[in-house]
Amino acid sequence: MFFSPAAFGLSALVSTVAAKTIDVQVGSAAGDLTYTPEAVFADVGDQVVFTFHQKNHTATQSSFAAPCSLVNGGLDSGFMPVAANQTDNFPTWTVTVKDTKPLWFYCRQGANTAASHCGKGMVFAVNCGPDGSANSFTNFKQSALNIGAQLQASAAAASSTPAASSAIVYTGSTTADYGSATIPAEPTGTIVTDTITAGSATWTTTYSSYPGSPDPTPSSATPNVIKVVVGSSNGDLTFSPDSVSASPKDIISFEFHQKNHTATQSSFAAPCVRLKDATTGNVIGLDSGFMPVDANATEFPVWNVTVNDTTPLWFYCRQHTPAGASHCGAGMVFAVNAVENSPRNFSAFKALAGTLNGTTSTNGSTSGSSGSGNGAATGAVFNAALSLGALFAAAAFLL
Numbered sequence: 001m002f003f004s005p006a007a008f009g010l011s012a013l014v015s016t017v018a019a020k021t022i023d024v025q026v027g028s029a030a031g032d033l034t035y036t037p038e039a040v041f042a043d044v045g046d047q048v049v050f051t052f053h054q055k056n057h058t059a060t061q062s063s064f065a066a067p068c069s070l071v072n073g074g075l076d077s078g079f080m081p082v083a084a085n086q087t088d089n090f091p092t093w094t095v096t097v098k099d100t101k102p103l104w105f106y107c108r109q110g111a112n113t114a115a116s117h118c119g120k121g122m123v124f125a126v127n128c129g130p131d132g133s134a135n136s137f138t139n140f141k142q143s144a145l146n147i148g149a150q151l152q153a154s155a156a157a158a159s160s161t162p163a164a165s166s167a168i169v170y171t172g173s174t175t176a177d178y179g180s181a182t183i184p185a186e187p188t189g190t191i192v193t194d195t196i197t198a199g200s201a202t203w204t205t206t207y208s209s210y211p212g213s214p215d216p217t218p219s220s221a222t223p224n225v226i227k228v229v230v231g232s233s234n235g236d237l238t239f240s241p242d243s244v245s246a247s248p249k250d251i252i253s254f255e256f257h258q259k260n261h262t263a264t265q266s267s268f269a270a271p272c273v274r275l276k277d278a279t280t281g282n283v284i285g286l287d288s289g290f291m292p293v294d295a296n297a298t299e300f301p302v303w304n305v306t307v308n309d310t311t312p313l314w315f316y317c318r319q320h321t322p323a324g325a326s327h328c329g330a331g332m333v334f335a336v337n338a339v340e341n342s343p344r345n346f347s348a349f350k351a352l353a354g355t356l357n358g359t360t361s362t363n364g365s366t367s368g369s370s371g372s373g374n375g376a377a378t379g380a381v382f383n384a385a386l387s388l389g390a391l392f393a394a395a396a397f398l399l
């Protein structure tokens, strides 16, 4: 095609004899966030013709003082989306210069977010002050970049995902309560009370915040149901998936398959022992109870746990019969919101279970921990209430 911005400029020149046309390329085939040139000088009556290239930019009028905001009554090209594979017929938008006062423009794509084009320096000026003066283009662009830096900083602070590259260092370590292992110390956290809003729901939550822990912000107004299969028809000693990330209000739905498993909450430091309150020593870990499932079963009992914040949750199967066959020690563990780039990651948890209760540990097959008696009693309740198999059996009996 012969059509080009230069050709367009020429024809415009022919039709508006008295004034000149100034061409400005907005963006580029490479996706640059630029106006080229980024500052021009125009006489009254001149036309500034913006030609929009790939991406989806605007030319929007701002003030010098607020480079990334539409000035009251300002001009705006609107969004000009251009597909990556478009090679000609780029859209244009023309501004006629009415006086010699400075005109300031920016691209409003991604406005008020970390992706703000303006915040990345995508600004343009007509008749700006000379370099060194207060209203120079350099000063205008720098103040746009400052806005961008602020937007990026607040987005990073609000972000729930820690930077993947930066490993999180927890200082210190402790010795395991039983067996022999060194446990990376629990990070020093702060307790935060926060009001959370999702859709029309608002609630207050108290959660521990520490390096790597995400904010307790739900991913959606309706909870996600995360299905976790416990065991399998092959008799595998697995939770599948074995490590998940969940937002507050999400439901972890444990579905028990063949064999006779539990989903029981532990701490990181004692992966195969039911969670106890650190101060009172009382057993507080959640527990599904034993869920025996026949080899020929086709209906599977389900046990749900609601996630309330983003503190990591650790689970294991507390089955350890026949003697010497600790399911937990064999690696049957599960985690919610383990901080992967920290020493307390899922694989460290699983390895610790093997060290403390596996076949190589001296204490792997013991029974009669203080947690299991209590757990069995709780388990019976869950078993009766939640076993789908039992419900189906009852329904069949009634028929």
Ligand SMILES: *[C@@H]1O[C@H](CO)[C@@H](O)[C@H](O)[C@H]1NC(C)=O
Residues within 6 Å of the ligand: 056, 079, 081, 109, 110
């Ligand atoms: C262009 O960007 C605007 C603002 O982000 C968006 O609303 C619009 O859908 C985009 N257009 C295309 C075709 O991507």
Ligand SMILES: *[C@@H]1O[C@H](CO)[C@@H](O)[C@H](O)[C@H]1NC(C)=O
Residues within 6 Å of the ligand: 083, 085, 086, 087
């Ligand atoms: C550009 O790509 C889109 C699909 O991504 C296609 O539909 C369109 O035909 C392409 N246009 C040209 C000019 O190649």
Ligand SMILES: *[C@@H]1O[C@H](CO)[C@@H](O)[C@H](O)[C@H]1NC(C)=O
Residues within 6 Å of the ligand: 177, 178, 179, 362, 363
């Ligand atoms: C490990 O088991 C041995 C033998 O049963 C016992 O003497 C020892 O106290 C146990 N150690 C721990 C830390 O439980």
Ligand SMILES: *[C@@H]1O[C@H](CO)[C@@H](O)[C@H](O)[C@H]1NC(C)=O
Residues within 6 Å of the ligand: 260, 290, 291, 292, 319, 320, 321
């Ligand atoms: C399931 O395992 C528990 C603990 O080992 C045991 O007490 C219970 O009898 C088992 N249930 C069945 C049906 O095998």
Ligand SMILES: *[C@@H]1O[C@H](CO)[C@@H](O)[C@H](O)[C@H]1NC(C)=O
Residues within 6 Å of the ligand: 294, 296, 297, 298
């Ligand atoms: C499964 O097999 C057992 C015997 O092995 C039988 O008692 C039971 O009724 C069977 N259950 C189903 C659901 O087929």
Ligand SMILES: *[C@@H]1O[C@H](CO)[C@@H](O)[C@H](O)[C@H]1NC(C)=O
Residues within 6 Å of the ligand: 286, 305, 306, 307, 308, 313
């Ligand atoms: C979340 O809170 C509910 C209601 O208080 C409770 O039943 C549930 O066990 C809690 N979940 C966890 C993982 O502690």
Ligand SMILES: *[C@@H]1O[C@H](CO)[C@@H](O)[C@H](O)[C@H]1NC(C)=O
Residues within 6 Å of the ligand: 178, 179, 272, 273, 317, 318, 319, 320, 326, 327, 328, 329, 356, 357, 363, 364, 365, 366, 367, 368, 369, 370
């Ligand atoms: C793990 O070992 C401890 C200490 O011997 C024991 O109290 C606990 O019951 C074991 N847990 C499992 C699931 O084997």
Ligand SMILES: *[C@@H]1O[C@H](CO)[C@@H](O)[C@H](O)[C@H]1NC(C)=O
Residues within 6 Å of the ligand: 167, 168, 184, 340, 341, 342, 343, 344, 345, 347, 348
């Ligand atoms: C996971 O934990 C182990 C054991 O603490 C540690 O050696 C490893 O570096 C951790 N992984 C990451 C990505 O931090």
Ligand SMILES: *[C@@H]1O[C@H](CO)[C@@H](O)[C@H](O)[C@H]1NC(C)=O
Residues within 6 Å of the ligand: 225, 251, 253, 302, 303, 304, 386
């Ligand atoms: C578990 O949660 C799911 C999703 O809310 C629900 O459909 C199911 O009935 C629950 N099951 C039990 C046993 O509570």
